[in-house]
Amino acid sequence: MLTMNDIVREGHPALREIAKDVSIPPTNEDQNLLEDMLLFLKNSQDDEIARTYELRPGVGLAATQLGIAKRMIAIHFDDANGKKYSYGLINPRIVSHSVEKAYLASGEGCLSVDRSVEGYVPRYARITMKATDLEGNEIKLRLRDYAAIVFQHEIDHLNGVMFYDHINKDNPLLAPENAKAID
Template sequence: MLTMDDIVRDGHPALRKVAEEVSMPPSQEDKAILQSLIEYVKNSQDPEVAQRHGLRPGIGLAGPQINVTKRMIAVHLSDEKDSLISYALFNPKIISHSVEKSYLTAGEGCLSVDESIPGYVPRYARITVKGFDLEGNEVKIRLKGLPAIVFQHEIDHLNGIMFYDHINKQDPFAEVPDATPVER
């Protein structure tokens, strides 16, 4: 089981590398790694398990965050309608996105970043993601709101991009043009 000790922190070289594609069908080793990512995210949201194992709650995790520079992410959260959005994906790719932007009013956080970095992180309001599930089956997901933001955050990790790279350095809370604020 992954713990906070397995998560690399800001400044670790794996967080700035572009992750490699995972060859399909996935190997048993790659499946095990991806499975451990989704299990961490689910366990971190269970207050009892999280406390027992010292897990910081998260809603997404990417391979590079555990020093595995392969294109794999896990996301587990509920959307604004309380529908569960839970995916463990190999090689996720944004295949289309809206012109309209959105951002979290409370800003973003990251399991690899220990301090709070305030500011708006502009993201696409709606995205379509294509990737492969644990069994290597292709999946296509349309997302908006918080789930869309989380997927973009995790896919950024696969490209060596940190959330704070998107924050306006001069004015972190500058209004984002044509953007919908998203409450968390």
């Protein structure tokens, strides 16, 4: 079982590395890792398990956050409308995006960052992405608002980009142009 001890923290070189594509079909080792990543997120959102193992709640996790330079992400959350997003994805890529931007009004956080970072993170309001799922199927997802932001945050990790790299250095709380706030 993955715990917070498995997650590399800010300053670790793996977080700035560009991850490598994973071969399809994935090896048993890669598939097991992705399943473990998804289980970590589910456990982190279960109050009793999270308290027992001292897990910080998370909605997304990239393999690079475990110090593994492979293009794999896990996502697990319910959006404001109750729609469930629960995926283990291999080689995710954004194939199109909106011109309009969005940002979380409360800012973003990260399991690899043990401090609060104030500021708005501009993201695309809508994205279309393709990936291979845990069953080896090529999937295409159209995402908007909070879901689009979560997926972009994790894909950024695969490219060595941290969320705070996007924050306006001069005025962190300046609302990004052509962007809507997501609560």
